[in-house]
Amino acid sequence: MKPLLLGSLLLIGGTTFAQSTATYQGLPVIKAHELRADYRLGREWVKGNWRIAPEASPDVLILPLHTAKETLVFRTDHDSIRYTLAPGNTQRFYVLLDDGRYALTELRATAFTAEPLRFDTKAPAAAFPMQYEAGRNNAYLAQLRQQYHLDAVVQGARNDTERALRLLHWVHQQWDHNGENQPTKSDALSILEEVKQGKQFRCVEYGIVATSCLNAFGLKSRVLGLKTKDVETTESGAGHVLLETWLPDLQKWVLLDGQWDVMPVLKGKPLNAVEFQQAIVSNYKDLEISSLSGASKMAYVSWITPYLYYLDVKFDNREGVGLERAKVNGKSSLMLVPAGAKEPTVFQVKNPITYCHYTHSVAAFYAKPE
Template sequence: MKKLSSILFVLFVFAIPAFAQQQYKGLPVIKANAPAADYKIGKEWTKGSWNIMPELVPDVMLVPVPGKKVGVTFRTDRDSISFQVKPGKTYQFYVQLNEKDYALTELRGFGFEGIQFNKAQKVAGYTFLYVQNQNNEFLQTLREQYQLDALVAGAKNDTEKALRIVNWVHNQWQHNGSNTPSKPDALTILAEVKDGKQFRCVEYGIVTTSALNAIGLPARTMGLKMKEVETIESGAGHVVLEVYLPDLKKWVMLDGQYDVMPVLNNVPLNAVEFQQAIVNDYEALEIRSLSGTSKGKYIGWVFPYLYYFDVKFDNREGMALQREKIDGKSSLMLVPAGAKQPKVFQVKNPMDYLKYTHSLIDLYEAPKMAQQDVLSAK
């Protein structure tokens, strides 16, 4: 009888979570008092960065799944819930905030799917303008005022210079996705940072690009956009930059917001190479960062943005330049083979400034630094 009682007690204990799990509209509910939550994907916790937002229906968390499935735990200050998330599957639950509002939360698993571009074309179809750092008053001011030469002094190669610059910019301010500067140039942004302002990924890209141009490494900001860029209402884009490293003779992606340079087999990667390495060489892929950015967290966050890639035709630096265009368009977007050419950003913002290409060489020709006056489609 004692043995039977013990068995019943064990069964009762293990049954408690099933009976205790509340439901709302047929979905499980966890409770929270604080609006910030933690989550764990695989073995890695991210603490306090998820905001519980009942106004978003649903509030979607994209979950990267490198293999067939990954364990995910969502934890509030009062409760937690766990799932085994698979690619292409969704998992919904409610978070009841302060015993009142219900936040419909959705975990959306995605795998690392490859995309293809035209590699057959050997001659670029467009010209781009890149800055001459000699006798450029804007860049000289930036270089001297912020002592950029001292920052890169002693660097063994261009890769190390780029890593030092992106780390320096990363540490200038904390990210704030709501603020914009009074003028979108590096000197204005850094001056306003001194006054206590914080800015978006856009401004990390602008300042890092200008700082690299100031030390003689050709650089350009790059817009990354999700496949669903036209239908997602917010958060459909991210801004990074690419720098051309003369000693390697290649373009390399940097992310100033996260202090990141992707590297595979000791070779820094451009944005498209980064996307392909995530799909094909995840284990060997390195996220190089002087501030120690997590590989898993960064790749899981940035991968959905690595679908559309756009850069400006005119990448010169200065305060009052008349920007050159091609056929009235200011930027070129690299579109995966067979993919739609997006015309709208986040439901309601026309992207009427773009020309489109499927060809890698159009985006990744080495910069020609000779003086150029006119842009053209070749």
């Protein structure tokens, strides 16, 4: 399958981009000034979520396809390239940066699949004790709310869902995702202080900051860790971090992703992580992605699905610095494991998972917060 590299001009969204005819080591080359790139799969754009990484060789973009064949346009701020892809196809090209570095980029098309998962719907005999932020008289959250003028962010919101989406969007806009950078301290105020200095952070930090912002408005929230089915054997990319919040007006837990700025919705009802995975499997057509940034449903679902296997949350979700965190029999977290699945004890080959109690019960994992 040959790329359409004819020295032509490609018109995208009213902007004209040159399609390069240059090659390097026998592969096509496109140029970029910035490290951020967009791509369009079929009719849907994914904007700003791909970071060109010359240090990776190759830098692999996995593209789960929902149809037998799709057109892919990869666009930098200077150039573009187009391919027609089918499941099983792989295409490689280089991105040449201003500093002379070449980023070997690989497009890897796969057929989209989602595995049905089963959980126990019965509550365990003894509930796991979970602690959530009360929100009253919390000086830390009051400082966050005042220092960053968060009341203005939610002004005019008609319900808890709108309030949550506005705060999520605000967090999403504070920095561009950088999966390699860790903050000096892992609390919302410290992270945002480093953001002021121009630093960018991972999905983890989006989850932490968004959780604190929602807690500041009395929406009980918790950072949620996701892990892939092959979490023990894959060396990288086995986890993602986001959050869930309890919406009082709906009386349910709801998933929010600060990195992508999305909330999954089915027939008008926001979904938690388990409900989201079930909707992907059985009701993709009716599934919606609510996003104030206009995130692509196809791109997000394709990307997030492998992570929706193991879920874990902390027992102690209170806000503040220097707190002595509560544990349950020496464990700090609760992991929800699909029925029949292995309880993972290692993260990415070499990092022991010694901090979790395991459960198959969605009733235990999604108990109403006190």
